[in-house]
Amino acid sequence: xxxxxxxxxxxxxxxxxxxxxxxxxxxDHPDISVDTKEKVNETxxxxxxxxxxxxxxxxxxxxxxxxxxxxxIVHFFFSSVISGIEDAAYExxxxxxxxxxxxxxxxxxxxxKALLDHRVEGILVSIAKTSMKFDHxxxxxxxxxxxxxxxxxxxxxxxxxxxxxxxxxxxxxxEHLIAVGCRNIxxxxxxxxxxxxxxxxxxxxxxLEDHNLPVDPYNIYLCDTRERVxxxxxxxxxxxxxxxGFFAVNDTTAIAVIQEVKKAGFRVPDDIAVTGFxxxxxxxxxxxxxxxxxQNGYEIGYxxxxxxxxxxxKSITNPAARKKVFEPQLIKRESTDRKV
Amino acid sequence: xxxxxxxxxxxxxxxxxxxxxxxxxxxDHPDISVDTKEKVNETxxxxxxxxxxxxxxxxxxxxxxxxxxxxxIVHFFFSSVISGIEDAAYExxxxxxxxxxxxxxxxxxxxxKALLDHRVEGILVSIAKTSMKFDHxxxxxxxxxxxxxxxxxxxxxxxxxxxxxxxxxxxxxxEHLIAVGCRNIxxxxxxxxxxxxxxxxxxxxxxLEDHNLPVDPYNIYLCDTRERVxxxxxxxxxxxxxxxGFFAVNDTTAIAVIQEVKKAGFRVPDDIAVTGFxxxxxxxxxxxxxxxxxQNGYEIGYxxxxxxxxxxxKSITNPAARKKVFEPQLIKRESTDRKV
DNA sequence: TTGTAAGCGTTATCAG
DNA sequence: CTGATAACGCTTACAA
Numbered sequence: 001x002x003x004x005x006x007x008x009x010x011x012x013x014x015x016x017x018x019x020x021x022x023x024x025x026x027x028d029h030p031d032i033s034v035d036t037k038e039k040v041n042e043t044x045x046x047x048x049x050x051x052x053x054x055x056x057x058x059x060x061x062x063x064x065x066x067x068x069x070x071x072x073i074v075h076f077f078f079s080s081v082i083s084g085i086e087d088a089a090y091e092x093x094x095x096x097x098x099x100x101x102x103x104x105x106x107x108x109x110x111x112x113k114a115l116l117d118h119r120v121e122g123i124l125v126s127i128a129k130t131s132m133k134f135d136h137x138x139x140x141x142x143x144x145x146x147x148x149x150x151x152x153x154x155x156x157x158x159x160x161x162x163x164x165x166x167x168x169x170x171x172x173x174x175e176h177l178i179a180v181g182c183r184n185i186x187x188x189x190x191x192x193x194x195x196x197x198x199x200x201x202x203x204x205x206x207x208l209e210d211h212n213l214p215v216d217p218y219n220i221y222l223c224d225t226r227e228r229v230x231x232x233x234x235x236x237x238x239x240x241x242x243x244x245g246f247f248a249v250n251d252t253t254a255i256a257v258i259q260e261v262k263k264a265g266f267r268v269p270d271d272i273a274v275t276g277f278x279x280x281x282x283x284x285x286x287x288x289x290x291x292x293x294x295q296n297g298y299e300i301g302y303x304x305x306x307x308x309x310x311x312x313x314k315s316i317t318n319p320a321a322r323k324k325v326f327e328p329q330l331i332k333r334e335s336t337d338r339k340v
Numbered sequence: 341x342x343x344x345x346x347x348x349x350x351x352x353x354x355x356x357x358x359x360x361x362x363x364x365x366x367x368d369h370p371d372i373s374v375d376t377k378e379k380v381n382e383t384x385x386x387x388x389x390x391x392x393x394x395x396x397x398x399x400x401x402x403x404x405x406x407x408x409x410x411x412x413i414v415h416f417f418f419s420s421v422i423s424g425i426e427d428a429a430y431e432x433x434x435x436x437x438x439x440x441x442x443x444x445x446x447x448x449x450x451x452x453k454a455l456l457d458h459r460v461e462g463i464l465v466s467i468a469k470t471s472m473k474f475d476h477x478x479x480x481x482x483x484x485x486x487x488x489x490x491x492x493x494x495x496x497x498x499x500x501x502x503x504x505x506x507x508x509x510x511x512x513x514x515e516h517l518i519a520v521g522c523r524n525i526x527x528x529x530x531x532x533x534x535x536x537x538x539x540x541x542x543x544x545x546x547x548l549e550d551h552n553l554p555v556d557p558y559n560i561y562l563c564d565t566r567e568r569v570x571x572x573x574x575x576x577x578x579x580x581x582x583x584x585g586f587f588a589v590n591d592t593t594a595i596a597v598i599q600e601v602k603k604a605g606f607r608v609p610d611d612i613a614v615t616g617f618x619x620x621x622x623x624x625x626x627x628x629x630x631x632x633x634x635q636n637g638y639e640i641g642y643x644x645x646x647x648x649x650x651x652x653x654k655s656i657t658n659p660a661a662r663k664k665v666f667e668p669q670l671i672k673r674e675s676t677d678r679k680v
Numbered sequence: 681t682t683g684t685a686a687g688c689g690t691t692a693t694c695a696g
Numbered sequence: 697c698t699g700a701t702a703a704c705g706c707t708t709a710c711a712a
Contacts, residue, residue: 059704285625
């Protein structure tokens, strides 16, 4: 019962043979006699021998690990993404190192370096809300580490990316509000430095324009968390004309709106209809259930990891950045279910 | 713009000095002249030098990484735990390797080995529902890797553990149901091989006994997911006497019950009161809001990581297993809010 | 103050 | 068929 893992040396010593023979036997090299192989494998099993991934990585410059940089794991979307990433990595025999930034630029730079230190073979990134500089990411690329962005992509860096069509999803959500009769639709937006925030806002604006509704900048609020909703809702509902629809940039925000709107004495969807973005499990728990855009976290994660693994294993050598855009789907539920 | 990370060799060559000098200069060794140090640090910066963690790990047998084995990341509780773990690890300068088992024993054994291969310095574990054998975990211990269990602990292995007091939480939840007038309380339980399932069941039973209510084994169902609730609820509600209270082993199940019970035409809490376990964000989104036991995922993760790091850094040499039991708190909400 | 060399665990090259 | 040996990047006696 060793308190430290066995090495090929241990096996070699025990058998009175050389480490190179052990090494070869272990990987079924044709040169080695069946007899030796059997003996080696047996003692290996007996000692619970497991190859040291650090030594392998050092030797081959391949750590067999990919990194993930993610804002916050405690969101359904992001944890779904991680699930997808893990499954893809697992299938390919890769390990995953997950790092949260907690939406902090400073922490994002730190984990990027930590991942570099560990010589991960590639990194999947969704940038923090507060990230405006990206040297830490180009640093990775300069060190030969391929990057794949997902969801929160960085437009300043040329790299693979996997996203849902945010523009289109927002357009659909807004158009649907118009279709059920909303004429004064508020958009609760994410920061503009996030491309997804920008794109969803544009989708919202375009849908209004295409339906000959005015785009009122005062109807657009930077408001992407429950706290901000609680902070601003009274002011928003006090406006004239009163809003009759909300397109929120994510489900959390949409749900906070529903709760606050109900609390304020309005009916959802009859007085005010609401759409969100993401389709997390909460969407069917809130009452009324939430109309929202499906975001396919698992698939995004899986595909992003596939992109990365393709680059790593060089099965794709084309240096041009690839982009996968998932077709969004609007899931219609009660929060917009009213007769026109 | 190198496509491969710089090494101390590169620095040494560039400066015409030896690698050992570089190594020492980089770590501010007193023997090295200020002049050399400056030169070394400058070129290190210029080359974006970062120490190779694999080489360091190999040399020192310290990977600076801890592992996490977790059933499914897409649950609020588990992702909160990971957040706590990451923060603690981050503070201590450690990296985290997260592995999901998707509740599968086979995958649990695989990731345990992968973590061993990577020579993580310790592992935090919450076992899968289907795990009945634990050789893969004792294997880790035999290799000198300290284990800390959290939430889903394994009673067959002597090791540190961090949990919430499941027995007490269940007792409180059940007693509260009794207090608001329930007399025929159903328990939706987790598998008994999970200690948490067992303990919560016992807490439920004991609360009934202490209040002179009969413990009817037919009132206990193995039912810990939404799907199972949907599958069984009709049969359960058809029993006579009709259940007037549910204590569900987790929030997801509790919420499914509320939704199904309402769908069946009963009022919650007036006809049927419901309590859950976990206090995830869904608890305040469902209507009526859910009375549930707070589970403190973040704190559990943080403390578990602290336990592990204490062992790793040998600041604790006491071999005896330590156990931290969080005091549960019952969060009373609408789903049990009725006058007696 | 700096350099040389050994070693962490493994594999590959080159000799037997 | 098997065994030395060097090398991966780094640290650390031991020399100089």
